[in-house]
Amino acid sequence: MKTLTKIAIAAAAVSITATAMAQPKPENFVKQRQSALALIGWYFGPMGAVAKGEQPFNKDDAVRRTSNLVALSKMPWEGFVAGTDNVGNTKALPAIWTNAAKFKDAGTKMEVEIAKLAQLANAGDADGFKKQFGVVGGTCKACHDDFRKQ
């Protein structure tokens, strides 16, 4: 690995983990973000059946899933440190770092729309929830289209 890349990873690690004991390895950053995104898929995906009307809206389940999603939606970003675009089995595209502002905006959109989905779940608003599910899914797709290998 090039020295500049090492420095970039180290600098990013220091900035995001104030108490980091040892610097995580590049593959640990990839594992971190993939774990967070996998869990987002895990809790979000099955609610598609509710949005499509194939299953009834269940408030308790929706609250549990969206509560988890609110927490998880804040996690993936710290894993996208510079120098981890060609590590392991990552599907991360270079645009994540060359167009960082757009990537950050895409991530923020998901966080904001997931927060709204959680509010609707907590309010027991089944119709609003079903519509908002599609909005959240759109933020997933937009980011995957631009920043993930197909």
Next chain:
Amino acid sequence: MKTLTKIAIAAAAVSITATAMAQPKPENFVKQRQSALALIGWYFGPMGAVAKGEQPFNKDDAVRRTSNLVALSKMPWEGFVAGTDNVGNTKALPAIWTNAAKFKDAGTKMEVEIAKLAQLANAGDADGFKKQFGVVGGTCKACHDDFRKQ
């Protein structure tokens, strides 16, 4: 339902095919629990430097990490469904299912002690936090000793 919402749902379903299915595959359960446990390690581990006095207590960082841990500590258990003890690269021991009550108790202990750690972080109680870090670590170790392949 509006057409745009339908499209967004369809797009989301395509993006998240692994979890959009009604019944996740055994390997998806393994991925779910491994993702949750990996993130628990990610947010918990670096605070060891604080507990050991190698780095100063940083309230903001401790609050962020423990807030994530409170959410994450509730997630792994749903991944340990019966029939997933010999799937992929899992280190899960059969005792998870043959001694389910003890496993559940071990998981609950971690959740409870992490909640206490988060309270101490929020209170800015550095000394209490350092002690409690060790208690939480003990719950990790106890569960790994009994229920994870070494």
